[in-house]
Amino acid sequence: MNFASIEMILMITLASGVLAYLIGKLNAKLGSIVTILVSMYVTIAVIYFGYNGELVITTEYLPLVTFKVTNIGLFFASTVTFVFAMVSFFNPFFIDKYKFKALYSMLYIFSLVGILGVFFTDNFMTLFVFFEFTVWSSMFLIPMGKSTKSTTLYFAMSTIGSFALLYAIFLMRSQSGSFDIDQGLAMVSGAKATWTYILLSVAAFAKLGAFPLHLWLPKVLGDAPDPVTAVFSGGLEKLGAFVAVMGLVRLAPVSFNIGAIDMDFARYVIAFIGSITIIIGTLMAIRQDDAKKLLAYSSMSNGGYIIVALTIGNGIAISGALYHVLAHAIASAAAFLAIAAVARKTNTTKMSELGGMIHNMPITYMVYLIAIISMAGIPPMGGFISKWMIFQAVINKGLPIIAIGVFFGSIGSFLYVFRPLAALFLGQQLPEYKHLKEAPFFMVLPMIILSGLIIYTGVLPNYILGKINEIVVDLGATAVTITEYTITGFNGTIHPALISGMFGVGVFVAFLIFITFKKSKKVTLMDTYTAGEFIYTEELLHYSVDFYAPLERLYEKYIHIMEKTYDSIRNKIAEVGHFFKYYFFTNKPEVSVFWIVIIVSLLLWGESLW
Amino acid sequence: MSAVLLIAVPLLAAFISILNKKLAPVLLLLVSLFNIVSIFFYSLGTITIGGFEAPYGISLVLDNYSLIGLIVINIAFFLVLLISYEKVKKVATVLLVALAGLNGLLLTGDLFNLFVFIEVSGIAAYLISTTNKKYVATFNYLVIGTVGSSFYLLGLIILYAMVGTLNMSDMALRISSEGISAANLSLPFLFMFIGLGVEAKLLPFNSWVKGILGNSNKLVGPMIASVYAGTISLVFGRILTSVFVVSDRLGLILTVILLVGIVAGETMAFASTKLREILLYSSIAQASLVIILFLEGITGWAVMMVIANVISKLVLFAIASYTSDELKTDEVDNLKGIFSKNKIIGVAFTIASLSVSGLPLFMGFVVKMNVLTSIFDGEDYLLAAVILLTSIVEGVYFVRVLIKLWYNKEDAKTINYNFVIKYIVSVLAVLLIVFGTYTTVLNDQVETVNEVFEIGGNE
Amino acid sequence: MLQYAAIVLIMLGLYGILTQRNVIKIILSLNIMEIGLNLFIISVGYVTDGIAPIMTTNHNTNSLIYVDPLPQALVLTAIVIGVGTTALGLAIAKNIYSKYGTFELDEMEEE
Amino acid sequence: MKNFLALILTLFLGFLIMSSLNNNIAFPKFGEANIGDRVSDAYIDRDVTENPGDVIFGETDGLESGPANIVTAIVADYRSFDTLGEVTVLFVSALGVALLLGTKKQKRLEIDFHPNFMLRVGSKALFGVILMTGIYISIHGHLTPGGGFPGGSMIATSMLLLYLADDNFRAKVKGFKILESIAGSLYVLIGIIGLIIGGSFLVNILDTGVIGELFSAGIIPIVYVLIGLKVGSEISNVIDNFLTEEGA
Known part of the structure; x- marks a missing residue:
């Protein structure tokens, strides 16, 4: 055996x-x-x-x-x-x-x-x-988990994805004659190739939670049990990336070429949707109160990066995308696990209900910090490497509109990832959580391993990039030039280890300054007053609530558009059902007879006319 | 031994059973069991009745097609009896007649004989449905059923006047040898199609279904939705494959009507809030789909789909009807959480509904995949798209129901499902998994069924 | 022509089913339709100048022109089946009456 | 409005069916049916299994199907299986009527009409005649128009007469049931015996005799008598069920 x-x-x-x-x-x-x-x-x-x-x-x-x-x-x-x-x-x-x-x-x-x-x-x-x-x-x-509501939504979106995949599979089979993946992707051509491209994209979008099939992601991740959220975001979502590699990279749609950027139109549309995904994910993440939902939207916007990179499809883009898959998987797993560790003790993931957990759970705090640094794409974490490569590809390809989305997402992620950090772990401690302890060893262990890996991917990415290069070659693109310590992009070479070292020194210096010249004083939650009045109730005047209120107000009106769309689709389906019920199932025997007569008449009439 | 015993023995038992009311249910079980056992001893071939060769005498056709149908239907019938044994007592004789009628439908090779058996099983069905105590619904069923079978007879007679025979294979032979054009045949075929369509619950001829299945008890639900529906689908299949010569135009129009039926069935199920209604509308959609497959010539897999439907609808309707019998309600919202108290029942229901919506590991998936393969081979991209889109809707409402029935409520009512139904539904659920994973059996059966029709039919 | 008369009867029956809301009248309409159908069946077998398909001392050989006997046999079956359905329909009608106190479908409360 | 729509629809449909039949070249016009092309040709000539030549009333014997009435030959011999189904339909609907109208019948339905003495006695006299006619028709089904179904209905008519002419009359329903059951079972048993002896269900195991004689046509007269008894008792049952109600 x-x-x-x-x-x-x-x-x-x-x-x-x-x-x-x-x-x-x-x-x-x-x-x-x-x-x-x-x-x-x-x-x-x-x-x-x-x-x-x-x-x-x-x-x-x-x-x-x-x-x-x-x-x-x-x-x-x-x-x-x-x-x-x-x-x-x-x-x-x-x-x-x-x-x-x-x-x-x-x-x-x-x-x-x-x-x-x-x-x-x-x-x-x-x-x-x-x-x-x-x-x-x-x-x-x-x-x-918390609620059963989102299950159906997840199923609906997933099924849309998987049936799109199935349809694409059969389209490919009709040309290649078998279910073989390589043959199917290689032999599909003409209009069918375009359709397959679109359908595979839909499948990938549904799994990655990309616009407009993104709705399940925040709901499911908000509702599902806490460890499962980590699996969804770090694991199951990556199925979409896998399908995306298959469709977006290995297929050549035939629509028409946009001369200015030398890119196929269908491909450009997908890239555009990818960048919209990034923007929407970012904007939605900014306004969340639930830390899990916030991270869910951040997952969505990270999915957008993968899509954009894959549509560009040259060596550095593909390896950026794949590296991003890895970096985001471990970073989001770590982040979700950290939040799960908190939620296990406090039973909530709402930022407005938490605070100051750093005093109870310092290790969890560190893990979360490392994870979000990676997600925001800041060195020395893995997310930096992948985002750097993706930026290289986008800039080199010269896609201004899409680049806007990509950069917006990058800046936006600074805005949101630090909010849970501040809200959950920093700030004032709530009295009811005062006696909580750090998570047990077997919960801390995987989180530490994950954060170690996040740092490793940021400092020494070359081994993994070497493996990715093999994939890139398999896919028919040119491998990225890497040496033991450097990665060469289109307009320069970086030394991740060097960057990380400098970054580490900087942090160390800052930390020293912080320790030596510490001026702040630790106060309890009740040790404050507003407008001259002391606070007598223990209610939280939480500073992370409505953190970006002015920004949110800009797009507040539009955030529910997709939800409304899906609701109306659902209502339309039900309406059609009611329509049929009303006209065909009325408990009156003559209704069926009526339809029989009508159908026979029409068909016979048609026959005699023809 | 001759397969005519499958019809004769239940009839004999039916005639005897009116003498003693207490004996009747026992007789029913025995005869049903006898049928199941004896099926395996008959040799394949055409059985003449009265010693007259087809097309002059009536002949029964026992080929691989009818054999599969007989096995499935007789076993399903027996299981339904076990599930609803206390309801059976009152209508035991009627059920014996129904059994004879169903076997007759599957076996007969004569179009008029088919009409007789439609009536036999139809009248038995009306009577079975009276156990719901909804007489207006039964009346609707009777009226629509009678109109439907009258249309079938009208079409049949026109066909007889044109061709001069009633035997199915002889009819097909004469139609091709005399070169009667498809246009001339469209009138009688249309009538017959509608007549059978009423029984097979095709939209828009099926307003009776709501009254009968929407109020069904544990006998009526599984019996009509699973056993009867399966039989009628198979009969439809035989006629469509071995007798009908549908012109392209008529075929297209019928396909469109059936597609509307699928869409309507799924959307209606989506819009419903009652458990039995959801199931009945979904079975309307399934029935339409099966008929489309027969029309498209995907006979083998259509048969498998019928079998999958028989099994899963039996489980679903048995559980749904039993539950609503016990709780006097079938609003899904009132049933929240019942499965968490009755796990075996819940698991069986879950498996059956996942199979119907075509998720892997279960029989429905294998069937659906192969059906889609055949449809794509026929380059019917639109049909495939409609099937897939409606499958999404189907899956959504099933998942919605499942989640509600498993979760949400702490003080869910406990229902005492008796051990018979528990065993039966779990065995059937296991069967769905077995067929869903060990697909060789299905492939073999499909081939034998396809052979029946490729070698010029049922001689 | 007889066939047209038969079709008119069938349509009359259908008209009745479409318009009537009284249980008994619906059953009657069904019967009318069935009679029309039976007439149609018989008409299909008619041969001009054909005799009834019974051998007697007067028509003592089978080499004469008979009308088609098969539709007659079929119609016999159809009639009996019609009787059966009608009896059942009437029994259901009686049950409906004892439950709702009316034969009018419109006057019954929705179930 | 509804009625008008229905009228238009049915008129339209009727017209379409007529014109469709009219335009259908394969569909024979009224009276122009070509029996030679149909299976019934063989029924008339009795040459399904072997060709007996010209069949002559009162002379030819040993035919595959013996009745002089060709319709009977079809109903009770060539297509006897249909007839079994037909009997079953009647059986199950009679049973259904009994089920639906309740089983605890004790007394007759109250009606306003009370028959006088003359009517009661006279109808009893008439009863015998009608009954005998019914039985006669059943037995002679293979020779003359008629047979088990009309004969049986006639038997039931005689019962109906008694029911209508006497508001206290109740037949022995239990007896009907036994009769019905025995007749039905015998029919199926004859079929099964045929299967055992003759190799196929409902085969004519007796000698068919000379065409046109009373004792000819093998099992057909027996079957027809059974059908007559069965139909008679079933319809009488139905009559009883409709004319009685629960009560003391």
Whole structure:
């Protein structure tokens, strides 16, 4: 038995999903510990054996189910399984909060199975099966959290995505004659190629949560159980990126070329939507009060970066996008986990209800700080490297309108990522949270590992970029020039380690100054007054509420447009239903007879006219 | 042994059973069991009745197509009996007749005989539906059903006048050899299509469905929605594949009507708030889809879809009807959280509805994928798009229902589902998973079914 | 022509079903439609100058011109089935009456 | 408005059907049916299994189907299976009427009309005649127009007469049930015996005799008598159900 064959990994994982359920029936905590073991096993198997070239395919079990190890699949799989493994450490601490405890463990593992299947196949049908499998197993994780409302929305959007994917698959099959991924992508041509391009984009958008299919992302991440949010943002969302690579990079749509920038129109439209996604994500993130929702919108806008980069499609853009996938996956996982750690103690993620947690949870604070620095694209974290590469690509391609979006998002992220930091961890401490302790060791451990990785990706990106370069070559683009310590873009070369070193020195100096010349005084929440009146109630005069009120007012009117659109679509569907009900199902026998007569008449009339 | 026993034995039992009321239900179970067991002993072929060869005598056709149908329908029938045994007692004789009628529908190779069996099973269905105690609804069913079968008969007679035979395969033969144009055939075919369409719940001939299934108890729901619907779909399939010669124009128009039916069914289910109504509208959509597949010539997978529907609708309607029998309500909002108290039932319902909406691991998915493959092979991109779009709507309302029934309420009512229904629905749910993962069985069956029609039909 | 008369009867029945709101009248309309249908079936088998398909001492061989006997056999079946449906319909009508006290569908409360 | 619309619609549909039939070259005009092309040709010639040559009333024997009445030959022999189905339809609807109208019937329906003595006695006398006619028609179904269904209806008519002429009259419903059950079961059993002996369901296992004689046509007269009894008892049952109600 080869434990490093893909079939074996999938089988074992699937079986242990059932096992986790059975054990979870006896003892919920034990069941959730199974999730840790399984996801650790999968992570080690994928990363260790995968990059040693020992991950193999042993047999072909079923006619349409075939597996294949590709560089890109391996890259995505390592990223996502790693996130799954890290998050799984949180499961035992949260399991008591769920309604169906054993089921949670099972579905958690099933989602992992689904996602692995997607990354390790060369067959579209297999890909779709696992894609859908992921959808329904992750779908039932959502309602175990705060609210069940967003589940249906998630399902609807996901299904739009997966059916777009399915349609594209069949379109490709009609030209290539098989479900083979490489053949399908290579052989599709003409109008069908354009359609496939569009449909695959829709699929990618739905999964990435890009405009206009973004609505599920904040709602689901707001509602889902806290560890699951990390999985969604750091793991499941990346399915969209995977599909996007397939569609946006490997397909050549045929519409017409925009001469000025030498770019296909369809491609430009997608890039444009990507930049809109960035802008909307940023604007929406700015006005959130719930930290999870804020991060969700930030995930959305980061998805936009990936889309923009992939549409440009040259070597540096693709590796920027892929590096961004990795950087964002670990950064957002870390951020969500940090918030989950807080929420486990306080039972809220609303910024207006929290404050001063740094005194209780300093490590969590540090993890969160590192994560958001990466998300904002500031050195020395991984997010900086990827954003730098994407900027290089956008500027070089000369896309002014899209560049506006990209830069806006970058600046905007400064505006929002530091808000939860300030609101949750800094500021005045709430009396009721005074006695909270730092999270237990097994929760802190994955967060520390994640932050270590964030820093590593920022300081020494070259090993991973080397792996990404292999993918880039696979995709037919030119590899990015990298040396041991440098990356060369279109207009310059950076030394991440050097930058990081300088940055580190700067921070150190600042810290010294802060310590030596400390002038502030620590006060309790009640130690204040307004307009000469002392405050007697313990209500929080929280400074992070309405932080950017003037800015928000600018676009306040427009923020619900998409929600309204979807609501009206839903209402329209229901209206059509009511219409049919009213005219066909009236409890009167003559109605059916009437329709029979009408239809026969019309058809016969038609026959006689023709 | 001859497959005519599948019809004769229930009839004999029906005639005997009126003598003793207490014995009737036992007899019913025994006969139903006998049917299931005996199916496996009959040899394939055409069975003549009265010793007269087709087309002069009536002949029954036992080929792979009808065999699959017989197995599925008889087993489903038996399971429905077990689920609703206390309701069965009063109408045991009627159910025996219904069983004979359903088997007759599946077996017969004669168009007029088909009409007789439509009436036999139809009248039995009216009577079964009276156990709902909604007489106006039953009356509607009766009126529309009678008009429908009259139209079928009218079409059949016109066809007889033109062709001079009633046997299905002979009819197909004569139509092609005499070279009767599709335009001339469109009138009788249209009538017959509508007649069968009434029974098969096709929009817009189906206003009876709401009254019957919307108020269904645990006998009527699974019986009409699963067993009857499956049978009629298969009958439709046989006629469409082996008798009808539909002109392109008529075929297009019928497809459009059926597509409207799918859209209407799914949107109506989307707009409904009652559990049974959601299910019944969704089954309207499914019925239309199956007929489209038969029209398009995707016979094998259409049969599989019928089977998948029989299984999943049986589970869904059994649970929905049982629940509303117990709680006297089927508003989804009033049923919140019931599955968290009745996990087995809930899991079975979940699996069945996920299968219907076509999610992987379950039978519905395999069927849907293969159906789509065939549709794309036929380059029917619009049809595929409509099917996929409506599937989204379908999935959404099923998920909505599932989430509501699993979550949301702490003080959910506990319902004592008896162990019979628990076992049956869980076995069926497991079956859906087995067929959904071990697809070789399905592929083999599809091939045998397709062979039936490729080799010139049912000789 | 007989066939046209039959079709007129069928349409009359349909008209009745479309317009009547009284349970009994609807059943009557159904019956009219069925009679029309039966007439149509019979008419399909008619042969000009054909005799009834019964051998008697007067017509003692099968080499004569008979009308088509098959539609007659079919119509027999159709009539009996019609009787069955009508009986059932009337029984349901009686139940409806004892439940609502009226035969008018419009006067019943919506279920 | 509704009525007008319905009128227009039905007129329109009727016109379309007529013109469609009229334009249909394959559909024979009234009276121009070509029986030679139809399966019924074989029923008239009795040459489905083997060709007996010219069939002559009162002489030819050993035919595949013996009745002199060709319609009977079709109803009770060539297409006997349809007839079994038909009997079943009637059976199940009679049963349905009984189910729907309640099973605890004790007394006759109250009606305003009270028949006098003459009517009661006279109708009893007439009853026998009608009953006998009904039975006669059933038995002679293979020779003359008629058969089990009209015969059975006639038997039921005689019961109806008694019901109408006497407001206290109740038939023994239980007896009808037994009769109905036995007749039906025998019909199916004959079919099954045919399956065992003759190799196919409802095959004519008896000698068909000389065409035109009373004792000819094999099982057909037996079947027709059974049908007559069954139909008679079923319709009588229906009559009883409609004319009684729950009560003391």
